[in-house]
Amino acid sequence: MTRLTDIFQSRAQVKLVEHLLENPGKVFNQSSLASFLDVSPSTIARIIEPLVQHGIVLFDRYEGGMKILALNQDNQKTKVLVDFNEKLKTL
16 A cells, blocks of 8 residues: 555655646656756655655666656556646646
């Protein structure tokens, strides 16, 4: 069973998930997300770890050290989050 606290462990993590939910299909690099959220790249690395483990975020490293991530739109948990986010907007 997945608990909300397993996924959402910090305010920065919630901001990251919100940003990804608002930009489905886009791919981001770790440093641009760090800049957008006003946190360090190491914070991004830390807060995406549980999201990657739950399959909500796809993460890959490329030659030269570039780290990219995107919302995993095929994941069931992601689909629930997308639906939840859309419902929140209508309230």
